[in-house]
Amino acid sequence: MDRHGDMIKFTDTWISDISPMARLILEDNKEIVRKLKVNWNHEIGFEIQDGDYKHIVDLVKKTCTCRLWQLRGIPCKYVVCALYHIGYESKNYVEHWYRRDTFLRAYKYFIQPSSNMIMWPESNNPPIKPPEVKPMPGKPSRNRKKAKDESRKKKWGKASKME
Numbered sequence: 736m737d738r739h740g741d742m743i744k745f746t747d748t749w750i751s752d753i754s755p756m757a758r759l760i761l762e763d764n765k766e767i768v769r770k771l772k773v774n775w776n777h778e779i780g781f782e783i784q785d786g787d788y789k790h791i792v793d794l795v796k797k798t799c800t801c802r803l804w805q806l807r808g809i810p811c812k813y814v815v816c817a818l819y820h821i822g823y824e825s826k827n828y829v830e831h832w833y834r835r836d837t838f839l840r841a842y843k844y845f846i847q848p849s850s851n852m853i854m855w856p857e858s859n860n861p862p863i864k865p866p867e868v869k870p871m872p873g874k875p876s877r878n879r880k881k882a883k884d885e886s887r888k889k890k891w892g893k894a895s896k897m898e
């Protein structure tokens with residue numbers, strides 16, 4: 736219950752509508768933007784030159800050939816570069832799962848308080864027992880599995896014999 740409250744309070748520390756982690760990644764990407772060269776087709780496509788590599792950004796399909804945008808849902812440095820080129824705000828292109836309202840929606844149901852087990856009423860129903868253990872299909876292993884510290888002890892024993 737405390738953790739639940741802490742998670743809701745956590746959003747009060749956010750300085751924007753997207754999570755601090757997503758915001759930091761965007762900030763880092765903004766730093767790099769100045770070093771990249773942009774070619775825009777005056778529609779939705781961009782070519783971003785980064786040294787010897789040229790990446791393609793599509794703002795409608797939400798894709799970049801470096802694939803980080805598709806993978807992470809946060810604009811990569813090439814997408815940030817493309818958006819900056821046309822004066823768009825890159826935080827609007829962050830996927831909804833990093834947004835404050837999505838985060839709060841996940842924590843909108845509260846855990847209801849309950850009394851402890853000794854205060855629960857007695858029942859006349861038969862007690863619930865664990866299910867019977869069934870042998871699993873396949874040949875059973877001939878060797879017993881040893882515990883981690885058990886095998887270590889054996890090594891110690893061997894070493895002492897050799898002395």
Ligand SMILES: [Zn+2]
Nearest residue numbers: 799801811813
């Ligand atoms: Zn990319």
